[in-house]
Amino acid sequence: xxxxxxxxxxxxxxxxxxxxxxxxxxxxxxxxxxxxxxxxxxxxxxxxxxxxxxxxxxxxxxxxxxxxxxxxxxxxxxxxxxxxxxxxxxxxxxxxxxxxxxxxxxxxxxxxxxxxxxxxxxxxxxxxxxxxxxxxxxxxxxxxxxxxxxxxxxxxxxxxxxxxxxxxxxxxxxxxxxxxxxxxxxxxxxxxxxxxxxxxxxxxxxxxxxxxxxxxxxxxxxxxxxxxxxxxxxxxxxxxxxxxxxxxxxxxxxxxxxxxxxxxxxxxxxxxxxxxxxxxxxxxxxxxxxxxxxxxxxxxxxxxxxxxxxxxxxxxxxxxxxxxxxxxxxxxxxxxxxxxxxxxxxxxxxxxxxxxxxxxxxxxxxxxxxxxxxxxxxxxxxxxxxxxxxxxxxxxxxxxxxxxxxxxxxxxxxxxxxxxxxxxxxxxxxxxxxxxxxxxxxxxxxxxxxxxxxxxxxxxxxxxxxxxxxxxxxxxxxxxxxxxxxxxxxxxxxxxxxxxxxxxxxxx
Amino acid sequence: xxxxxxxxxxxxxxxxxxxxxxxxxxxxxxxxxxxxxxxxxxxxxxxxxxxxxxxxxxxxxxxxxxxxxxxxxxxxxxxxxxxxxxxxxxxxxxxxxxxxxxxxxxxxxxxxxxxxxxxxxxxxxxxxxxxxxxxxxxxxxxxxxxxxxxxxxxxxxxxxxxxxxxxxxxxxxxxxxxxxxxxxxxxxxxxxxxxxxxxxxxxxxxxxxxxxxxxxxxxxxxxxxxxxxxxxxxxxxxxxxxxxxxxxxxxxxxxxxxxxxxxxxxxxxxxxxxxxxxxxxxxxxxxxxxxxxxxxxxxxxxxxxxxxx
Numbered sequence: 001x002x003x004x005x006x007x008x009x010x011x012x013x014x015x016x017x018x019x020x021x022x023x024x025x026x027x028x029x030x031x032x033x034x035x036x037x038x039x040x041x042x043x044x045x046x047x048x049x050x051x052x053x054x055x056x057x058x059x060x061x062x063x064x065x066x067x068x069x070x071x072x073x074x075x076x077x078x079x080x081x082x083x084x085x086x087x088x089x090x091x092x093x094x095x096x097x098x099x100x101x102x103x104x105x106x107x108x109x110x111x112x113x114x115x116x117x118x119x120x121x122x123x124x125x126x127x128x129x130x131x132x133x134x135x136x137x138x139x140x141x142x143x144x145x146x147x148x149x150x151x152x153x154x155x156x157x158x159x160x161x162x163x164x165x166x167x168x169x170x171x172x173x174x175x176x177x178x179x180x181x182x183x184x185x186x187x188x189x190x191x192x193x194x195x196x197x198x199x200x201x202x203x204x205x206x207x208x209x210x211x212x213x214x215x216x217x218x219x220x221x222x223x224x225x226x227x228x229x230x231x232x233x234x235x236x237x238x239x240x241x242x243x244x245x246x247x248x249x250x251x252x253x254x255x256x257x258x259x260x261x262x263x264x265x266x267x268x269x270x271x272x273x274x275x276x277x278x279x280x281x282x283x284x285x286x287x288x289x290x291x292x293x294x295x296x297x298x299x300x301x302x303x304x305x306x307x308x309x310x311x312x313x314x315x316x317x318x319x320x321x322x323x324x325x326x327x328x329x330x331x332x333x334x335x336x337x338x339x340x341x342x343x344x345x346x347x348x349x350x351x352x353x354x355x356x357x358x359x360x361x362x363x364x365x366x367x368x369x370x371x372x373x374x375x376x377x378x379x380x381x382x383x384x385x386x387x388x389x390x391x392x393x394x395x396x397x398x399x400x401x402x403x404x405x406x407x408x409x410x411x412x413x414x415x416x417x418x419x420x421x422x423x424x425x426x427x428x429x430x431x432x433x434x435x436x437x438x439x440x441x442x443x444x445x446x447x448x449x450x451x452x453x454x455x456x457x458x459x460x461x462x463x464x465x466x467x468x469x470x471x472x473x474x475x476x477x478x479x480x481x482x483x484x485x486x487x488x489x490x491x492x493x494x495x496x497x498x499x500x501x502x503x504x505x506x507x508x
Numbered sequence: 509x510x511x512x513x514x515x516x517x518x519x520x521x522x523x524x525x526x527x528x529x530x531x532x533x534x535x536x537x538x539x540x541x542x543x544x545x546x547x548x549x550x551x552x553x554x555x556x557x558x559x560x561x562x563x564x565x566x567x568x569x570x571x572x573x574x575x576x577x578x579x580x581x582x583x584x585x586x587x588x589x590x591x592x593x594x595x596x597x598x599x600x601x602x603x604x605x606x607x608x609x610x611x612x613x614x615x616x617x618x619x620x621x622x623x624x625x626x627x628x629x630x631x632x633x634x635x636x637x638x639x640x641x642x643x644x645x646x647x648x649x650x651x652x653x654x655x656x657x658x659x660x661x662x663x664x665x666x667x668x669x670x671x672x673x674x675x676x677x678x679x680x681x682x683x684x685x686x687x688x689x690x691x692x693x694x695x696x697x698x699x700x701x702x703x704x705x706x707x708x709x710x711x712x713x714x715x716x717x718x719x720x721x722x723x724x725x726x727x728x729x730x731x732x733x734x735x736x737x738x739x740x741x742x743x744x745x746x747x748x749x750x751x752x753x754x755x756x757x758x759x760x761x762x763x764x765x766x767x768x769x770x771x772x773x774x775x776x777x778x779x780x781x782x783x784x785x786x787x788x789x790x791x792x793x794x795x796x797x798x799x800x801x802x803x804x805x806x807x808x809x810x811x812x813x814x815x816x817x
Binding site for chain 2: 093094
């Protein structure tokens with residue numbers, strides 16, 4: 001290939017107090033190329049693209065764009081140079097409409113009416129239907145991403161950065177996104193694609209730069225490598241998939257029948273007639289695109305939101321209208337998705353956080369007084385069993401990295417000898433090795449006779465650990481089906497298909 | 509005359525009575541739309557009242573008095589901006605402290621001005637318009653600040669709805685992280701909004717000491733700042749509704765005064781506490797459950813922003 005280099009990054013280094021985010025990183029991306037940036041959480045991908053987008057300044061090294069020196073001081077400057085970015089956690093404003101959101105990402109937006117018609121035109125051209133007048137808070141995750149992409153496209157970018165764009169999409173939506181990206185690349189736009197999903201990268205990207213602990217460890221052509229090879233480059237170790245014991249299921253432990261609750265979350269999704277049963281020793285995997293009722297389901301099961309008495313039963317006894325403490329006593333533990341502020345109190349120590357959910361089942365209080373030595377032993381046991389990397393148990397929860405805190409809060413629930421386990425996003429933001437150990441721990445509890453509900457947006461994870469599979473779509477749950485024999489297409493349809501997206505029809 | 513109360517006089521009086529809370533509420537509305545909760549409105553109002561009064565007395569010009577009031581309010585709000593935007597102090601605590609500080613400081617610097625009469629703020633001459641029966645008395649016999657306050661409501665509404673500046677302000681209040689990711693200067697925008705809120709509260713305070721009362725005494729604003737805060741919630745952060753809210757509360761204040769004057773058989777104390785009671789009742793109703801008010805609130809309201817990542 002003799003396409004000219006569009007962006008060249010040479011020897012870029014960025015250090016945060018205590019962490020080297022990027023160390024001497026170099027790579028180049030040419031016009032019309034789809035270049036993958038591959039690495040685990042914390043490998044330095046995000047920091048690197050933030051430097052390219054002008055959000056962070058590199059300590060050392062230089063970048064050149066089309067041969068000229070490139071050092072954006074702010075995103076505005078990056079956008080002016082033709083660099084656009086679609087964020088991992090959407091940079092959207094829920095209470096503003098689509099056109100207003102697009103206008104905020106532009107330098108000199110045209111008047112609203114003209115902008116609305118341009119949004120319609122571009123969305124038609126790239127097969128991303130979108131109504132400019134709709135409130136973003138009412139849109140699905142896939143639609144929100146379209147807003148971000150259209151915001152970038154309206155500025156006619158030369159380089160489009162996409163940070164983990166598919167984590168919130170159904171398989172069908174992913175297909176359509178890839179078609180749009182290929183079309184853009186064919187038109188000469190370079191795309192920097194950040195992901196840790198290897199099959200996607202093999203399907204889409206021309207080149208890949210693999211980062212590990214802030215350093216470039218390899219460059220390869222993804223089509224010529226197997227996913228396993230790339231995974232081992234990324235992790236730097238051989239991976240062992242979790243082992244599962246044979247499925248001898250017991251009696252039904254958790255039964256949910258016609259569970260309907262209004263969402264307590266602004267712009268949330270209410271649950272509508274959700275029904276399922278989980279037997280002792282069974283793992284039920286619940287998939288779904290973010291914002292389709294996952295948070296609400298966890299709240300209704302944990303007891304933070306109350307429902308009708310018989311909508312939730314443990315071992316046949318109705319508990320739908322009881323509080324979390326009562327449910328804990330009966331053996332139900334829950335680990336929510338949001339680590340800071342929901343699963344853990346950020347400014348309290350690990351010991352105190354261990355007490356908050358463990359007091360009931362671990363007998364950590366006596367006559368209203370806290371048994372601190374026992375609590376400390378409990379916290380220390382979690383830290384040891386789940387390999388939580390922390391200087392000690394008196395450290396504030398906030399001080400732990402996301403992955404380590406995740407290990408702690410999941411470990412805290414799993415360590416309470418529960419009979420029913422509900423977990424939302426068990427391995428969100430956790431590196432591959434730790435994720436494998438969390439999954440193994442979940443399977444071990446199931447093998448020990450616990451009924452497990454795992455809510456996750458990671459399909460591979462669900463297919464790996466679940467016995468049966470269901471999907472949440474706009475607050476409704478599909479009928480659970482055995483995982484064995486499910487195809488990806490069927491799963492996609494269960495998750496709600498492509499939400500009315502259509503394939504790009506432009507450039508003929 | 510209805511029950512000893514003249515309706516034209518009542519409406520015209522309520523427009524005047526509402527000006528201080530309306531000005532302060534519009535200022536606070538902009539501050540809260542930018543995602544900052546400044547509970548120091550009362551303190552900024554009374555600083556505006558005392559600074560405006562001193563300025564007007566020293567220069568002999570009511571107009572300069574209002575300028576001084578706005579500057580006094582803005583100066584006090586600068587402390588709040590420093591505490592919450594630079595030092596990242598808790599907004600609720602800082603706001604309450606600001607009110608207490610403002611009350612104390614105003615009483616200190618106003619000591620030698622007690623009992624003086626400020627220069628008067630003349631009515632705008634509308635000529636024959638003022639002689640129209642009823643309407644003329646209601647609408648065309650006010651001082652310029654009354655008209656300016658309505659114009660400011662319109663300007664704020666238009667700014668928030670139709671201008672890029674307003675869009676950016678709302679975006680910052682909605683999600684400061686997203687606004688930062690797009691490259692907007694969250695802190696700068698919020699500091700400017702806080703200064704605007706301070707100036708408006710100061711203007712409202714100056715109106716109390718220069719027109720409404722007109723003299724200087726300690727604690728002259730008498731809780732108007734808190735009513736202004738309540739009006740912002742009542743208005744669900746929309747400027748025109750703030751105007752309705754301010755006139756409603758102004759109306760209650762004037763009505764209770766008129767009822768007292770007309771010799772109504774309700775103890776005076778109940779009448780005087782009625783505006784505050786109604787403030788509390790309105791706030792409870794508006795924020796009960798998942799009312800529309802709580803949904804309309806700027807999502808980042810009261811949260812401090814730190815560009816850590």
